[in-house]
Amino acid sequence: MVTNVDVALQQQQQEEEEEEEEEEEEEEEEEEEEEEEEEEEEEEEEEEEEEEEEEEEEEEEEEEESMGC
Incomplete structure (x- = not known):
C-alpha cells in the first residue's frame, strides 16, 4: 500500500535528482564556455x-635596404 508520505518522498527525491542534473549540465556548459574562451x-x-x-x-x-644605399 502506497501512502501519501511515500508519494511525497518520491516526488522530493525526483525533484532533487532533476535539480542535480540541471546543476551538472550548467557546470558542463560553463566549463565548455571557459575552454572556448581560452582557445x-x-x-x-x-x-x-x-x-x-x-x-x-x-x-x-x-634597415638592410637603408644600409645598402
Whole structure:
C-alpha cells in the first residue's frame, strides 16, 4: 500500500535528482564556455606574435635596404 508520505518522498527525491542534473549540465556548459574562451585567447596571442614577427622582419629588411644605399 502506497501512502501519501511515500508519494511525497518520491516526488522530493525526483525533484532533487532533476535539480542535480540541471546543476551538472550548467557546470558542463560553463566549463565548455571557459575552454572556448581560452582557445580564442590563445589564437589571438598567436596572431599577435605572428604580426610582431612580420613587423620585425619588415624592420630588418628596411634597415638592410637603408644600409645598402
